[in-house]
Amino acid sequence: MKTNKLFLIISREFLIRVKKRSFIIMTILTPLLFAALIVMPSLIMTLSSGNKGQQILVVDRSELCQPFFENTEEYTYSFDKNADIESIKKDFPDDLYAMFNVSVSTISTKQMNIDTKKQIERNVQKAMEKSKLERYNIDNLDNILKDIRTDVSVKTFTLSDSGEEKEGMVELYMGIAYILSFMIYMFIFMFGSMVMRGVIEEKTTRIVEVIVSSVKPFELMLGKILGVGSVALLQFLIWIVLTGGIIFGAQAIMGADKLAESNELVQQMAAGQSATDAIMPLTAESTPIDNIMASLANVPIARILTAFILYFLLGYLLYAALFSAVGSAVDNEADTQQLILPVTLPLIIGLFIMIHTFQYPDSSLSFWGSMIPFTSPMVMMARVPFGVPAWELALSLALLIGTFIFMTFVSAKIYRVGILMYGKKANWKDLIKWLKY
Amino acid sequence: MDIITCQNVVKKFNDFTALDNVSISVPKGKIFGLLGPNGAGKTTLIRIMNQITLPDSGEVLFNGVKLQRDDISYIGYLPEERGLYKKMKVGDQALYLARLKGLSKEEATRELKHWFIKFGIQAWWNKKVEELSKGMAQKVQFICTILHKPSLLILDEPFSGFDPVNVQLVRNEILQMKDAGTSVILSTHNMESVEELCDNIALINKAKLIITGELDQIRRDHGKNEVEVIYRSSAPYAFAGSDLISLVNQEETKRGYRAILEVKKDACSSEILRSLVSEVDILSYRELIPRMNDIFIKLVS
Numbered sequence: 001m002k003t004n005k006l007f008l009i010i011s012r013e014f015l016i017r018v019k020k021r022s023f024i025i026m027t028i029l030t031p032l033l034f035a036a037l038i039v040m041p042s043l044i045m046t047l048s049s050g051n052k053g054q055q056i057l058v059v060d061r062s063e064l065c066q067p068f069f070e071n072t073e074e075y076t077y078s079f080d081k082n083a084d085i086e087s088i089k090k091d092f093p094d095d096l097y098a099m100f101n102v103s104v105s106t107i108s109t110k111q112m113n114i115d116t117k118k119q120i121e122r123n124v125q126k127a128m129e130k131s132k133l134e135r136y137n138i139d140n141l142d143n144i145l146k147d148i149r150t151d152v153s154v155k156t157f158t159l160s161d162s163g164e165e166k167e168g169m170v171e172l173y174m175g176i177a178y179i180l181s182f183m184i185y186m187f188i189f190m191f192g193s194m195v196m197r198g199v200i201e202e203k204t205t206r207i208v209e210v211i212v213s214s215v216k217p218f219e220l221m222l223g224k225i226l227g228v229g230s231v232a233l234l235q236f237l238i239w240i241v242l243t244g245g246i247i248f249g250a251q252a253i254m255g256a257d258k259l260a261e262s263n264e265l266v267q268q269m270a271a272g273q274s275a276t277d278a279i280m281p282l283t284a285e286s287t288p289i290d291n292i293m294a295s296l297a298n299v300p301i302a303r304i305l306t307a308f309i310l311y312f313l314l315g316y317l318l319y320a321a322l323f324s325a326v327g328s329a330v331d332n333e334a335d336t337q338q339l340i341l342p343v344t345l346p347l348i349i350g351l352f353i354m355i356h357t358f359q360y361p362d363s364s365l366s367f368w369g370s371m372i373p374f375t376s377p378m379v380m381m382a383r384v385p386f387g388v389p390a391w392e393l394a395l396s397l398a399l400l401i402g403t404f405i406f407m408t409f410v411s412a413k414i415y416r417v418g419i420l421m422y423g424k425k426a427n428w429k430d431l432i433k434w435l436k437y
Numbered sequence: 438m439d440i441i442t443c444q445n446v447v448k449k450f451n452d453f454t455a456l457d458n459v460s461i462s463v464p465k466g467k468i469f470g471l472l473g474p475n476g477a478g479k480t481t482l483i484r485i486m487n488q489i490t491l492p493d494s495g496e497v498l499f500n501g502v503k504l505q506r507d508d509i510s511y512i513g514y515l516p517e518e519r520g521l522y523k524k525m526k527v528g529d530q531a532l533y534l535a536r537l538k539g540l541s542k543e544e545a546t547r548e549l550k551h552w553f554i555k556f557g558i559q560a561w562w563n564k565k566v567e568e569l570s571k572g573m574a575q576k577v578q579f580i581c582t583i584l585h586k587p588s589l590l591i592l593d594e595p596f597s598g599f600d601p602v603n604v605q606l607v608r609n610e611i612l613q614m615k616d617a618g619t620s621v622i623l624s625t626h627n628m629e630s631v632e633e634l635c636d637n638i639a640l641i642n643k644a645k646l647i648i649t650g651e652l653d654q655i656r657r658d659h660g661k662n663e664v665e666v667i668y669r670s671s672a673p674y675a676f677a678g679s680d681l682i683s684l685v686n687q688e689e690t691k692r693g694y695r696a697i698l699e700v701k702k703d704a705c706s707s708e709i710l711r712s713l714v715s716e717v718d719i720l721s722y723r724e725l726i727p728r729m730n731d732i733f734i735k736l737v738s
Binding site: 201202205211215433437 | 524
C-alpha cells in the first residue's frame with residue numbers, strides 16, 4: 001500500500017515533466033549542441049575545402065622552392081619564374097586562385113584561407129632552410145638530417161598498487177574529468193531547482209494539504225525527489241545515446257580520417273591557449289583519434305561511469321532534499337533568494353575547487369574537496385579519471401551517503417512544517433525552529 | 438458510538454500553544470460543527486485528526502481504537518486552503534487524488550464518471566485545471582473528497598467560493614451522505630449553516646474547548662427561558678394570572694400585541710398556553726431560542 005502510493009507520486013512527477021514540450025526539446029537539442037561542438041571543426045573543414053583543383057601560380061625567381069610544392073587534391077601549383085606580377089595583378093585570371101611571389105607575399109582576389117597560407121609558409125620555410133644548410137657544404141647532409149630528425153611524444157604511465165604500469169593520457173583524463181564533473185554540477189543545479197519549483201507549485205496552488213491528508217509529507221517529498229531524479233537519469237541516458245549516435249554518424253559520413261585530421265588542426269590552433277581555458281575539453285577531444293582510442297582502452301570506463309552515476313545520484317539526492325526544504329518555506333519563487341544562498345554557496349564553492357582539481361587532482365584542496373559531502377560529487381568526479389585510491393573513494397562515498405540520509409531527515413522535518421505555513425516570510429532561524437515542532 | 442474521539446489533546450509550537458487539553462467526541466452518523474474564531478486552533482485539531490500533525494500529548498481514537506495510519510482511507514478531508522495542480526487535466530488529477538486514497542484505477546474511474554455526471558461536469562474531464570473558474574474547481578475538489586466513500590468527512594469551510602445554487606447542491610449532498618451513515622465534521626464561520634445542518638457542536642477559543650454538546654441543548658441552555666406571545670386584544674394584558682410566567686416586555690404591533698415572557702424553568706408549554714387561551718386571543722406562541730451567532734459572540738468575547 002505504502003510503496004504503491006510512493007510509486008504513484010513518483011510516476012506523476014516523472015510523467016508530468018517528461019510529457020512537457022520543453023523537456024522534449026531540451027532532450028533532443030542538447031545532444032545536437034554537444035555533437036556540434038565536437039563535429040563542427042571537421043564540418044567546417046569539409047565545407048571550406050570544398051573547392052578542388054584550385055590554381056596557384058608560384059613566381060619563384062630563385063627556383064629554390066619549386067621542389068617543395070607538390071600538387072594536392074585542392075591545389076595545383078604552376079611555376080613561372082619570369083611572370084610579370086604587375087600585369088597579372090592588373091588582369092587577374094578567373095581560373096587562378098592565387099599567385100604567389102616568393103619574395104613572400106601572396107596576391108589573390110579573395111582572402112586566402114589559413115590552411116593554404118600555412119601550407120605555403122611551410123613549403124617556403126623548408127626550401128629556405130634547405131638552401132641555407134647547403135651553403136655550409138656539409139657532406140652527407142641528407143643522412144645527417146635524417147639521423148637528427150626525432151619525434152617526441154611523452155607517454156604518461158601510472159603505477160597501480162600492484163606495481164602494474166598503465167599508459168595514460170593526461171589530456172584525455174582532463175577532458176573526461178571536465179565533462180563529467182561539470183555535468184554533475186549542472187545536473188544538481190538544474191534538477192535541484194526543478195524539485196524546489198515543484199514544491200513551491202504545490203504550496204501556491206494549495207494542493208499540498210489535500211495530498212498530505214492521503215500520504216505522509218515525507219512520502220510526498222521523497223516521491224518528488226525520486227520522480228525528478230528519474231527524469232534526470234532518462235535525460236542523461238538519451239543525451240549519451242544521441243550524442244554518441246550523432247558523432248559516429250558524422251564520422252561515418254565524413255570518414256574517420258577527416259575527423260582526426262580536423263581535430264589535429266583544432267589542436268594546433270588551441271595549443272596556444274591555457275590549459276584551464278574553456279577550450280580544454282576540445283583540446284582533449286582533439287588529440288588524434290587513434291591515440292585517443294588507444295588510451296581509451298586503458299581508461300577504466302566502468303569505474304568512471306559507476307562513479308559518475310553514484311556521485312550524480314547521491315549529490316542530487318543530498319541537494320534536492322535541501323532545495324525542497326527551501327521550497328517548502330516560501331510562498332512563491334521570488335522569496336527563495338535569501339534562503340537559497342546557503343544551499344547554492346557550497347555548490348559554487350565545489351565548482352571552483354573542481355576547476356582547480358583538473359590541474360592538481362592530488363592537492364590537499366582537491367582531497368578535502370572530494371571528502372566534504374557538499375562538494376565531493378563534483379570534486380571527486382574531477383579526480384576519478386586520474387585514478388583515486390579505493391579507500392578515498394569509499395570514505396568519500398560513505399560520508400556522502402551518511403550526510404544525504406541525515407540531511408534528508410532534517411529537510412523532511414522542515415518540509416513537513418513549511419508546506420502548511422502560509423503568509424509568513426520565513427528565515428533560516430524559523431526553519432531551525434521548525435525542526436523542533 | 439463515536440466515530441472519532443480526541444482525548445486531552447495538547448499541541449504546542451515552541452512557545453505558542455495551539456491546543457490546550459482539548460477533548461471532543463464526534464458521534465457516528467451525525468454532523469458535528471467545529472466552531473471557533475480565526476486562530477483558535479480548529480485547523481490544528483483537524484490536522485491532528487488527519488494525521489498531518491501529531492499531538493504533543495493526548496490520544497485520538499477512531500471507532501474506539503487508537504488512530505492508525507491506514508485509517509486515512511476512511512477519512513475524507515476538504516481543507517480550507519485547497520487547490521489543484523494547475524497544469525494537470527481535471528480527470529487525471531481526480532484519478533491521481535483518488536488513487537492516493539487507495540482506490541484502484543478502475544474503481545476510481547468508475548466512481549469519477551458517476552460523480553461527474555451527477556454534478557453535470559463530464560465535459561471538464563480533459564480540461565486543464567487552470568481553465569476552470571474557482572467555483573468549478575471547488576466542485577472537482579468536493580468530488581475528490583467524497584469519492585472514496587469515507588466514513589468520516591471533514592469539511593473546512595466547504596461552502597466558500599460557491600454560488601447559492603451550488604451551495605444548495607453541496608448541502609444536499611452532505612445531508613444525503615449523512616442519511617447514508619457518514620459522519621461529518623463541519624468547520625465553518627457561517628452560523629446559519631451550523632444551525633441548519635449540525636446535530637452537535639464544539640466551540641474552541643484560544644486553544645481551549647469552551648463548550649461541546651448537542652446543538653439544540655446548547656442553544657436552549659443559553660436562552661433566557663423566554664417565549665414570545667402575539668395576541669389580539671383591545672388593550673394590553675398584564676399576564677399576572679399565572680406564577681409560571683412573568684412579563685418582560687410588551688409592545689403594540691400591526692398584527693397585535695407582542696409580549697416577551699419569562700418562563701419558569703421546567704414549565705410545560707401546554708400548561709402556560711392553557712392558562713393564556715382563556716384570557717386572550719393568541720396568534721402565535723414561540724419559544725425564544727438564541728441564534729448560534731449570538732451564542733458564538735457571547736462565548737468568544
